[in-house]
Amino acid sequence: MERQALSVTELNNRIKGLLDLDPMLADVCVRGELSNYKIYPSGHHYFTLKDSESSLRCVMFKGSAAKLRFRPESGMSVTAFGRVSVYPRDGAYQLYCSALQPEGAGDLQVAFEQLKAKLAAEGLFDRSHKKPLPAFPEKIAIVTSSAGAAVHDMIRILGHRWPMTKVVLLPVRVQGVEAPPEIAGAIRYANEFQVADLIITGRGGGSIEDLWAFNDERVARAIYDSGIPVISAVGHEPDVTISDYVADARASTPSNAAEIAVPDQHELRDALDHLDIRSRQAMQKKLSQLSQKLAALAEKRVLTDPSVYIDNRRMELDHMRDRLSASAERKVSAGRQEFVRLASALDAMSPLRVLKRGYSITEDGAGNSVKSASQLKKGDRVRLRFADGGADCTVDCVTEGD
Amino acid sequence: MAAKKLNFEQSLARLDEIVRHLEKGDLPLSDSLSLFEEGTALLSSASRMLDEAEQKVVKLRKGADRQPEELPFEEE
Numbered sequence: 001m002e003r004q005a006l007s008v009t010e011l012n013n014r015i016k017g018l019l020d021l022d023p024m025l026a027d028v029c030v031r032g033e034l035s036n037y038k039i040y041p042s043g044h045h046y047f048t049l050k051d052s053e054s055s056l057r058c059v060m061f062k063g064s065a066a067k068l069r070f071r072p073e074s075g076m077s078v079t080a081f082g083r084v085s086v087y088p089r090d091g092a093y094q095l096y097c098s099a100l101q102p103e104g105a106g107d108l109q110v111a112f113e114q115l116k117a118k119l120a121a122e123g124l125f126d127r128s129h130k131k132p133l134p135a136f137p138e139k140i141a142i143v144t145s146s147a148g149a150a151v152h153d154m155i156r157i158l159g160h161r162w163p164m165t166k167v168v169l170l171p172v173r174v175q176g177v178e179a180p181p182e183i184a185g186a187i188r189y190a191n192e193f194q195v196a197d198l199i200i201t202g203r204g205g206g207s208i209e210d211l212w213a214f215n216d217e218r219v220a221r222a223i224y225d226s227g228i229p230v231i232s233a234v235g236h237e238p239d240v241t242i243s244d245y246v247a248d249a250r251a252s253t254p255s256n257a258a259e260i261a262v263p264d265q266h267e268l269r270d271a272l273d274h275l276d277i278r279s280r281q282a283m284q285k286k287l288s289q290l291s292q293k294l295a296a297l298a299e300k301r302v303l304t305d306p307s308v309y310i311d312n313r314r315m316e317l318d319h320m321r322d323r324l325s326a327s328a329e330r331k332v333s334a335g336r337q338e339f340v341r342l343a344s345a346l347d348a349m350s351p352l353r354v355l356k357r358g359y360s361i362t363e364d365g366a367g368n369s370v371k372s373a374s375q376l377k378k379g380d381r382v383r384l385r386f387a388d389g390g391a392d393c394t395v396d397c398v399t400e401g402d
Numbered sequence: 403m404a405a406k407k408l409n410f411e412q413s414l415a416r417l418d419e420i421v422r423h424l425e426k427g428d429l430p431l432s433d434s435l436s437l438f439e440e441g442t443a444l445l446s447s448a449s450r451m452l453d454e455a456e457q458k459v460v461k462l463r464k465g466a467d468r469q470p471e472e473l474p475f476e477e478e
Contacts, residue, residue: 136411146461146475155475159457164410167459169475195462214433251455265452268414272448275417282424286434289427 009088015087019093025084031103032056032096037074039065049080049095054242057094058082064098070110077103084203108208115242119217124224131229133249133261138164139227140261140380141196142351143186146171150233151255157255162262174203180216187222187230199226200257202233202241214241225248227344233257283376353389375401413448417441 019025027110032049043062048055058080072078082097119125119310130306134170141159146169155167169200170190172182190199201223202329213219214234215349223230223246235255242251251257298304347353349359362370363383370376380395408416418443424434465471 070457073422074423103435135409138408140460155457155459159459163455163457165457167457167475169459171461189464189468189470195470257454265455268453269449271414272417275421275441278421279424279445282421282427283434283438286424286427286429290431303472319428 008091010365011367012086012088015089015091015093019085025374027081028084028095029079029081030056031077031079034072034076035074037072045097047072049078057092058097058123059094060097060100068100070102071114072100073313076110079103084309097253106208113241115215115220116245119242119246120173124220128223128378130248133229133231136162136263137165137196137198137261138198139168139198141168141186141190141199143170143172143183143190143199143201144203144254145174148174148204150202152257154200154233154258157258159263161259161264163265165262170195174213175206179213181378184216184222185218187226191226194228196228198261199228199230200233200251200254200261202229202246202251202257204253204254204268205236205239210238211235211241214243216228216242219243220246231257231260240387272343308385327345352387355385361385374397408444408447409476410448410451413444413451415445417448 009273032051035045035048035050035055037045039308042164042188043065044139045060045065047058050056050279060082064196079101080095080097081099082095084093084095086093101107102242126217142151142154151169158165159166166389170186172186173179176182185200187201201209205211211234216230218320220242223232223243229248230246231249231251232243233239233251233256234241234243235253237252240250249260251260355361359386364370364375365381365384370382376382376398382393382395384391384393420437423429423437424441427434428439441451448457459475460472461475
């Protein structure tokens with residue numbers, strides 16, 4: 001009983017033919033978890049899709065893989081699209097995958113998270129790298145589309161708030177494949193030629209695809225490298241882009257960026273008024289303090305009543321006079337004592353006192369006192385004087401010696 | 403002393419300084435008065451800067467040698 005034997009190739013080709021005939025297998029959509037994901041130097045991607053019970057070999061050729069917007073990783077839940085066929089060499093069927101989509105979030109969302117994680121790990125979002133915005137920018141470079149509402153809103157608000165700032169527009173495309181290199185290039189150009197001291201880059205609202213340029217790594221790196229502070233202003237309030245994370249300041253909208261970028265002249269006019277009031281008040285206070293001091297001085301009696309001065313001097317004068325007369329009195333009484341002393345000394349010397357003691361004075365005829373016997377001769381008339389009277393006498397004889 | 407031609411930011415900083423000095427009140431009257439005068443002048447020049455400011459908007463183009471060239475910006 002001879003049986004016709006098939007070659008392996010014939011069998012595999014038969015199976016392949018059967019599978020290729022099935023229209024359902026020609027266009028499948030299958031959900032599973034990626035595992036053993038490998039990218040070969042050829043550019044083809046090889047991986048296995050599995051769930052809890054079984055697995056499926058998959059291949060994605062280079063051309064399809066290039067269209068991926070995110071980076072597939074083992075462990076990701078995905079939906080794979082493609083056809084099932086047999087690879088005759090191995091005798092194994094596999095999924096020829098033409099597209100992959102992350103489960104749950106869209107592929108752009110995944111790409112966003114992946115780039116965000118990568119740049120965060122590199123430190124591109126670090127607070128310490130953020131530069132302070134100038135308080136009063138002199139020139140603001142706006143890197144955005146020269147068409148569209150965003151640029152007009154920004155120019156209008158900047159002019160309203162702070163017309164002193166010059167606005168320098170660097171027109172770029174903000175969507176499409178050309179947008180990221182143009183935006184990044186304009187930011188680098190602004191730095192190279194120092195065209196401004198503040199950069200605003202962004203665009204008005206749109207879909208995640210419209211805003212995609214601001215999730216581009218080239219744009220992120222240009223913002224990070226910018227020596228000029230950058231405000232990122234993309235889309236509407238809830239839209240957050242990679243640019244927002246890297247920029248020195250994030251604005252919720254382009255209009256909001258204009259508000260962040262410059263001070264409000266109306267507020268500053270108020271501030272000037274306030275400074276004006278404060279300086280006037282300080283000056284007034286100073287003046288009133290000084291005039292109070294002056295008033296206090298003026299109230300002293302010496303200034304209010306000049307006669308006080310004279311009265312005081314007069315009192316001093318009286319006092320001096322008292323002192324003077326007291327001292328004069330002391331002098332007079334001392335004189336008086338001296339006089340009494342002298343008088344009594346004089347009295348002691350008086351010839352009358354001698355006479356009282358029993359002596360007498362002899363006077364010649366002319367009244368001169370006779371002090372020597374030799375002045376007299378017999379028969380001279382002399383007068384004896386006593387304390388209480390006299391006696392006229394004649395000399396009988398003169399005796400010398402004795 | 404103080405150089406003229408302060409820009410707005412410098413004027414504001416100087417004004418703030420002047421007001422602080424005045425508010426301390428420990429300066430002699432003549433110094434206070436001259437500071438007050440300087441402050442008044444700065445206040446009026448700063449307000450004039452605001453009054454006279456006119457927004458300039460230009461569009462930048464990469465010219466010869468990559469040098470920036472300013473063009474008038476027309477509303478599109």
